[in-house]
Amino acid sequence: MTADYESVLLSEPITFLIGPDKKQFTMHKSVVANLSKSLHQLLNGDMEEAKKRCVSWDDTDEQTFIRFGQWAYTGGYKAEGPEVLLDSSQIATSAQDSLTVIKQEPTQPTAAIFQNSAQHCGRDWAVGSQGTPCVTCKTSIVSSYCSSCRCVRFTHCAKCRKRAVAAPSSPLQSMCTAFASNAEYAPPTTVRHVPRKNTESCEVYTEVFLSHAKLYVLADKYDIPVLRKLSLHSLYETLVHFTLYQDRIGDVVSLVRYSFENTIESDRLRSLLVGYCACFAKELSKGEEFQELMSECPDFAYGLVKELGRYLN
Template sequence: MNSIPAEIIASSSPFRFLVGPNQREFIIYSALFAHQSPVFEKLVNGNFSESTEKCVQWKSVDEDTFICFWQYTHTGRYTAASPVIGLKSESEATCEPPPPSPPSPTFAAFFGTTAAKKDETPPKELTKREIQWNEFRKQRASVNFGAFRSTGGLFGSRVRSNYAHEDYTNHFLLHARIYVFAECYGITGLMDLSLNELHGTLVRFTLYKERINDVVALIRYCYENLVPEPLREVVALYSACKLEKLWLSEEFHALVEAYGELSKTLFGLIVNVL
């Protein structure tokens, strides 16, 4: 995001936002708001009632998403939702969490396993399933974020993995909603940032049995709503890589049964690794 001279921002008019069903009021300077996308530039400077009133009503935008957008307009980054802390299991009470997950194992029900011999000196040949996981891990690695910095979210500033008692449902969903919001208004930098943050979180997320439905909630959001295809692609490929664990969830079964597009996508990704 190119910088704007401070005097231009400071001398521009405040632009008011009435956000969510409760119409909570927020303010961003007009020049800063208009700079985020061509859509917003027209909204601020065009021949619309909002342009004249310097006010827009965004009833369908939730407050958390808007606050992240507000942060992004001022800093080029945003802070994602913190986990909801639940009760620790007995094993967690005495143990540190494991390191980030290694490549997902082969989904035995479909693919079998490839075991390395102990006396082998060359590296073990990766299974097709592990190759698929590596492809997912590298999926967003080529994105050039320029001046964008890490949001310091789940793994931006912490080296440890997540705990099983930490609910990341809202964390996943916020990244997804921000991406949908950014795509709707053509905020390309925020689109890249939010999708990269979601992808990075999924790569490093330890998918405990207790946390499976956190991911299922994200999948549900992507198939119950009209969301941009790049978001669905990230979530679908992750789901295929973690299918063995996700299949433990009855809620996931219901999603696969209810949404033919999800079933078709997962089946196609499964066939690719046969």
């Protein structure tokens, strides 16, 4: 560890010109060059970047590069926080002292409602029970649990489970369970990403989603496997625990549009988003933004129909 740290401090600086404004950032050469073969060749080969010790990334925005640098030096990065819009409960008018606030309800519980049953080892549930609050509505419930894997049978109350899906063996539940338990999006280390959970329709998650997606695109471009896997895992966990409101359909649309514009066919990011949107296709299809996306992005539309068809069959 000491030798590695010393080599970093002794390595020469590399200047990065980021975005259309070419804002200057500096990183140690050994840190960047060791991230992938592509970056090693860029900084140690015969290219102009290596000779001038200056790299220009016009198509990378400043915040994405900062996260890239944060990850390169620490092994982790901080995602963008949500933008909180002013809701009706905060608006004061001279005509009335108080307003009747109608709180927007989620279109569906999060995909995380299906995670527990998918993680269960398959053995019989214990006769005993454990007290636990419902993940969605926080109502106190008592649930049986597995004495082997300690998995609680129900993390949601009966009312929330009924809202999620009426038929226990429906194609919807099968699809959501498969998505919520997909090991393909496991973290590159033993540490799982714990996302911030949204609880109000006024919490805009567009930049939260894009902070992960943009880092994934950067990692994919320069073939950085660990960062690619970490950013995909972080986005996956964020989506699994994301509560979809009617007002927030546009957040998902922005994520899908950016991802399909910046990746190629059969990319893992595309597969992740198709899987998520399939679970909430009924709710998403009610939004005008999503309807426009379907007509503007035929690759996504085809992938979504194909994914839905797998479970309907």
